[in-house]
Amino acid sequence: MRSDRAIPQAAYRLDRSYVWNYGHAPALPRIRRLPSGPGGRLFGHPLDSPLGISAGPLLNSRWVEGYARLGFDVLTYATVRSVSRPALPLPNIRHVENQERVAVVARRPAANGATVAVSLGEPSMEPDVWRRDVRRAKERIGRGQVLIVSVLGTPRPDGDADALVADYASCAAWAAESGADAVEVHLAVADPYAPQPLMIYENVPLAAQILYSVRTGVSVPVLARLGPFRSPRQLHETATKLAPWAGGFVLVPGVRRQVLDERGNAAFEGTGRERAEIVGADTFPIASRQVLEMLVWRRAGAWDRAVLAVGGITSVERAQWLLREGADAALVATAALFDPLFAVRFRQARATAVA
Numbered sequence: 400m401r402s403d404r405a406i407p408q409a410a411y412r413l414d415r416s417y418v419w420n421y422g423h424a425p426a427l428p429r430i431r432r433l434p435s436g437p438g439g440r441l442f443g444h445p446l447d448s449p450l451g452i453s454a455g456p457l458l459n460s461r462w463v464e465g466y467a468r469l470g471f472d473v474l475t476y477a478t479v480r481s482v483s484r485p486a487l488p489l490p491n492i493r494h495v496e497n498q499e500r501v502a503v504v505a506r507r508p509a510a511n512g513a514t515v516a517v518s519l520g521e522p523s524m525e526p527d528v529w530r531r532d533v534r535r536a537k538e539r540i541g542r543g544q545v546l547i548v549s550v551l552g553t554p555r556p557d558g559d560a561d562a563l564v565a566d567y568a569s570c571a572a573w574a575a576e577s578g579a580d581a582v583e584v585h586l587a588v589a590d591p592y593a594p595q596p597l598m599i600y601e602n603v604p605l606a607a608q609i610l611y612s613v614r615t616g617v618s619v620p621v622l623a624r625l626g627p628f629r630s631p632r633q634l635h636e637t638a639t640k641l642a643p644w645a646g647g648f649v650l651v652p653g654v655r656r657q658v659l660d661e662r663g664n665a666a667f668e669g670t671g672r673e674r675a676e677i678v679g680a681d682t683f684p685i686a687s688r689q690v691l692e693m694l695v696w697r698r699a700g701a702w703d704r705a706v707l708a709v710g711g712i713t714s715v716e717r718a719q720w721l722l723r724e725g726a727d728a729a730l731v732a733t734a735a736l737f738d739p740l741f742a743v744r745f746r747q748a749r750a751t752a753v754a
């Protein structure tokens with residue numbers, strides 16, 4: 400029997416290309432009177448609320464402006480590179496159910512919120528385009544809001560690790576010049592020079608070199624985006640070694656899994672796409688455990704850096720819980736796409752609690 404439960408239309412059209420979505424910022428609902436936020440502070444900037452959007456969903460200044468108006472106050476612009484990079488072909492985002500070892504394509508989101516597999520290939524517009532557009536984004540956000548720009552280094556065919564470090568640094572410098580209030584350094588990507596599969600944040604000397612080089616080139620705070628850790632010990636050691644060069648940490652962006660369709664075939668076509676980033680509701684237990692671990696470690700006095708929580712925050716309760724535990728901000732990505740009024744409900748919940 401056919402289920403009549405409608406598939407919710409995402410702000411980002413999953414059936415359209417990245418370029419199409421770049422040119423078609425969603426017509427988001429207009430809110431006449433946004434409930435006031437609970438306030439907050441990040442890197443000395445006063446915030447209306449500590450709720451925001453993580454790297455990716457805000458493709459350009461129009462997307463930033465739309466979500467800023469809906470009460471998201473920590474806005475992360477894209478992820479940008481020093482070169483233009485097209486997105487991988489469609490489909491590149493699919494609803495999934497995250498199972499024990501693999502993720503399996505689902506026809507519609509589960510009742511507890513969407514979980515999706517993302518295989519976009521970290522696209523970027525060319526620097527001339529995004530540098531101008533970051534400036535526009537900064538002009539379009541309000542007081543009580545901050546703009547973070549997410550940057551990613553691009554390895555060159557004839558380059559080495561030093562060239563990659565320099566590439567991260569120039570992207571970060573351009574982002575800061577264009578008006579970013581903070582720069583997020585995306586380290587949760589494969590280390591192209593490691594002899595065995597390793598993410599950059601797991602190669603601590605390289606991650607530290609990148610952060611050091613970025614930090615010496617910009618005067619705004621630098622955030623390190625880290626991925627999931629294999630053990631609490633690895634998390635502690637990495638955070639402690641990177642803390643001297645970072646103003647804060649953003650974690651946990653997602654879990655990499657093999658993604659299969661209903662018939663057991665690869666869900667994304669093309670080599671190198673067998674595994675994809677699983678994000679959204681189902682990842683909350685894994686992501687929040689690591690955020691809490693990071694907060695415990697900070698409380699122990701190892702260092703005093705901002706912790707921006709991300710990963711599976713698909714309900715107001717989840718966001719509030721992580722903030723109560725001490726996170727400096729709660730960032731959403733999947734929920735922003737399927738539930739753009741999330742920030743309004745977050746603010747309403749607070750207004751109700753205060754009343």
Ligand SMILES: Cc1cc2nc3c(=O)[nH]c(=O)nc-3n(C[C@H](O)[C@H](O)[C@H](O)COP(=O)(O)O)c2cc1C
Pocket residue numbers: 411453454455456477478492515517519521522549585624651652653678679680682709710711712730731732733734
């Ligand atoms: C459509 C989409 C695009 C994304 N693009 C990026 C990206 O360009 N750079 C990045 O660092 N993370 C990207 N992410 C990951 C998010 O920043 C976030 O870390 C992840 O989705 C987990 O949060 P969530 O569970 O609230 O979705 C993307 C996520 C989604 C859903």
